[in-house]
Amino acid sequence: MIVIVLLLISFFTGILAWMVPGQEKKEKINVIGSCILACTGIVLSWQVFSMGTFYAIDRAIYVDPFSALIIIVIVIVNLAVSLYSIPYLKREVSHGLVTREQSEKFYLWYHVFVTTMLSVVVVNNLGLMWVAIEATTLASALLVGFYDHKHSLEAAWKYVILCTVGITFGLFGTIFTYYSAMEILGHGTDALYWTKLMEIAPRLDPSLLKLAFVFILVGYGTKAGLAPLHNWLPDAHSQAPTPISAVLSGVLLNCALYGIIRFYSLTNSALLGEFSQQLLLVFGLVSIGIAVPFIVLQKDIKRLLAYSSVEHMGIIALGVGLGSKLALMGAMFHLFNHAMAKSMFFMAVGNIAQKFNTKNITRIKGIVHVMPATVVFFLIGAFALTGLPPFSIFMSEFTIAWAGFTAGKYMVSSLYLLFIALIFAGLGYHVTNMSFGRLSRRVAKEKENTWLLAAMCIPLLFVIGLGFSTPAFVTDILEQIAVVVGGE
Amino acid sequence: MAWMIYLMLGTAFVLVAATSLSRMVRVLSLQSACLALLGFWTAYRSGIGEIYIAASLTFVVKALLIPWILLYTVRRLGVKEQVEFNFGIKKSLLLSLGFVLLSFEVLPPNILHKEIFSGSSLPVAISLVLIGLFIMIARKKALTQIVGLLVMENGLYMLAMSATMGMPLLVEIGIFLDLVVGALVMGILTFRINQSFDSIDTSRLRNLRG
Numbered sequence: 205m206i207v208i209v210l211l212l213i214s215f216f217t218g219i220l221a222w223m224v225p226g227q228e229k230k231e232k233i234n235v236i237g238s239c240i241l242a243c244t245g246i247v248l249s250w251q252v253f254s255m256g257t258f259y260a261i262d263r264a265i266y267v268d269p270f271s272a273l274i275i276i277v278i279v280i281v282n283l284a285v286s287l288y289s290i291p292y293l294k295r296e297v298s299h300g301l302v303t304r305e306q307s308e309k310f311y312l313w314y315h316v317f318v319t320t321m322l323s324v325v326v327v328n329n330l331g332l333m334w335v336a337i338e339a340t341t342l343a344s345a346l347l348v349g350f351y352d353h354k355h356s357l358e359a360a361w362k363y364v365i366l367c368t369v370g371i372t373f374g375l376f377g378t379i380f381t382y383y384s385a386m387e388i389l390g391h392g393t394d395a396l397y398w399t400k401l402m403e404i405a406p407r408l409d410p411s412l413l414k415l416a417f418v419f420i421l422v423g424y425g426t427k428a429g430l431a432p433l434h435n436w437l438p439d440a441h442s443q444a445p446t447p448i449s450a451v452l453s454g455v456l457l458n459c460a461l462y463g464i465i466r467f468y469s470l471t472n473s474a475l476l477g478e479f480s481q482q483l484l485l486v487f488g489l490v491s492i493g494i495a496v497p498f499i500v501l502q503k504d505i506k507r508l509l510a511y512s513s514v515e516h517m518g519i520i521a522l523g524v525g526l527g528s529k530l531a532l533m534g535a536m537f538h539l540f541n542h543a544m545a546k547s548m549f550f551m552a553v554g555n556i557a558q559k560f561n562t563k564n565i566t567r568i569k570g571i572v573h574v575m576p577a578t579v580v581f582f583l584i585g586a587f588a589l590t591g592l593p594p595f596s597i598f599m600s601e602f603t604i605a606w607a608g609f610t611a612g613k614y615m616v617s618s619l620y621l622l623f624i625a626l627i628f629a630g631l632g633y634h635v636t637n638m639s640f641g642r643l644s645r646r647v648a649k650e651k652e653n654t655w656l657l658a659a660m661c662i663p664l665l666f667v668i669g670l671g672f673s674t675p676a677f678v679t680d681i682l683e684q685i686a687v688v689v690g691g692e
Numbered sequence: 693m694a695w696m697i698y699l700m701l702g703t704a705f706v707l708v709a710a711t712s713l714s715r716m717v718r719v720l721s722l723q724s725a726c727l728a729l730l731g732f733w734t735a736y737r738s739g740i741g742e743i744y745i746a747a748s749l750t751f752v753v754k755a756l757l758i759p760w761i762l763l764y765t766v767r768r769l770g771v772k773e774q775v776e777f778n779f780g781i782k783k784s785l786l787l788s789l790g791f792v793l794l795s796f797e798v799l800p801p802n803i804l805h806k807e808i809f810s811g812s813s814l815p816v817a818i819s820l821v822l823i824g825l826f827i828m829i830a831r832k833k834a835l836t837q838i839v840g841l842l843v844m845e846n847g848l849y850m851l852a853m854s855a856t857m858g859m860p861l862l863v864e865i866g867i868f869l870d871l872v873v874g875a876l877v878m879g880i881l882t883f884r885i886n887q888s889f890d891s892i893d894t895s896r897l898r899n900l901r902g
Contacts, residue, residue, distance in 0.1 A: 331863030334863075338874070339873070345881065354899065357885050365828070369841065383856050386856055
């Protein structure tokens with residue numbers, strides 16, 4: 205029941221925020237809805253972590269520790285972003301970048317978008333999961349094109365077309381899986397249930413399953429922004445309003461990866477693990493590598509962040525591709541840490557870009573002089589994302605590297621470390637220049653909005669908290685997830 | 693009924709050669725109607741009631757509703773009917789023929805050893821997907837890109853029908869819902885692109901780089 209309630213809360217927050225007149229009331233509904241959603245989501249996930257997998261409606265709804273992790277990520281980022289979007293939108297309206305009527309529809313689309321993401325991770329049926337992933341694209345397409353000017357429309361068009369084409373290949377994969385399962389389970393909804401498929405995995409036709417995995421990886425990989433299928437990503441992330449960029453990067457990409465990882469578990473328990481691991485390793489490493497030059501030579505700060513997302517999706521794929529339990533734990537921890545650090549960093553960058561009225565890196569200098577509070581989040585976000593201790597991403601990146609070396613994959617792991625080091629140098633150079641350079645233009649210092657800062661504190665808590673030490677219950681949860689994902 | 697899948701392939705070639713937007717949409721609707729017919733035939737042969745529902749949905753959504761949305765968009769936008777090419781018609785037709793030959797050459801006929809509409813529905817489906825993708829790349833207007841996407845969908849759907857008698861009903865309904873919403877969202881974006889660029893030529897959407 206609680207799962208249905210979770211979806212309904214999110215959906216009706218959107219509907220209510222749309223129907224109630226008056227921007228202020230809409231904002232209140234938005235925040236209250238997100239708070240309730242966060243509480244419900246955390247309670248649900250906690251139940252799953254402590255009492256095990258959760259079923260409802262004749263097994264059509266299925267939440268295991270892996271889905272619970274993504275639910276937690278969604279509700280936490282959602283809470284921070286809901287808080288953040290209120291002052292952000294107000295400012296865009298007052299600067300004339302968005303009309304009042306446009307801003308009235310924002311919360312509707314936003315919460316519908318969140319609902320579709322939540323449904324991706326709670327359905328047991330792989331066909332319905334496909335439907336939900338496609339729905340996330342459609343719900344967010346108009347948000348990406350929210351500013352309604354030439355660049356954002358270009359980004360939105362590319363986003364919806366490329367992701368829909370990509371995901372069509374995902375449906376191919378789903379059809380092949382269904383075909384091979386139908387010979388055992390017969391025609392019907394059951395034959396696409398993930399739980400059923402896992403039970404009969406060793407009996408599925410291996411060559412079809414391999415073909416299915418390739419199609420799934422290409423299809424959902426497009427949506428997850430794995431190189432070389434990531435072309436839509438920098439455009440969409442840089443042109444969308446910042447709250448949406450934060451959600452796209454922190455949550456949406458993970459939902460697509462979720463789809464890939466589900467199929468990975470399936471191939472793994474069908475004893476084809478090595479095949480899919482190889483593919484994931486290649487895609488992961490290429491994604492990390494491709495991000496390097498684009499980050500080092502980047503001129504647009506939001507595009508820089510988008511490429512950093514490509515990098516981190518690559519790291520997660522790499523971790524899953526390494527396949528050992530330790531690597532899976534690292535990958536899952538990384539998924540969570542990246543979502544927190546990236547959404548926080550996006551919000552900080554949004555503040556700065558609004559203040560300086562540009563996204564051009566060379567034209568933003570001396571942030572520390574005008575925004576002494578935001579710059580703290582900005583720097584912590586940047587250094588966390590580059591994997592510097594004592595922030596949480598260091599722990600997960602280190603775990604993955606360690607797992608790589610212990611598995612004897614020296615070449616892969618060394619390349620991985622090399623790329624990360626280069627990205628550290630590039631990103632570090634950019635952010636220090638931006639933070640401490642001489643203020644090049646007259647930008648007046650004014651009091652920073654408390655709500656914007658409060659919103660960023662939510663993810664900050666995790667970025668710092670999980671960096672200093674990993675509590676025993678976190679390790680326990682990660683172990684549970686690794687067991688599910690490993691598919692044994 | 694095997695000839696029906698070849699008829700679908702034939703309509704894809706007509707689409708590649710088409711020069712007017714509204715004719716393209718009508719041919720697409722014909723292709724979808726073929727697909728619905730295949731669905732009804734499968735339902736009749738297998739006697740599974742669910743498939744009748746799925747086939748009717750195919751007819752209503754793919755052959756009527758979506759073409760109507762697209763035609764409405766063409767009329768409301770008041771854009772020129774002329775299809776704009778990146779590749780000429782002759783070249784396009786030759787390439788499409790190449791895709792078909794390639795699909796039949798590369799894919800062994802019996803990967804799926806239990807197909808309903810003859811053993812070649814997998815290569816035909818892949819051909820349709822490739823031709824759809826080609827239409828998206830080789831034609832400039834936003835609307836022609838949507839048509840290409842729908843051709844890909846039709847190919848996929850035909851494969852699902854042939855290999856697994858369609859997806860489970862619940863999933864089918866979900867897919868149709870996505871399709872309708874997708875057509876609407878893309879239609880809205882087309883309107884806005886037309887407003888901002890005074891054209892729906894997607895080759896102008898090339899400002900974002902790096």
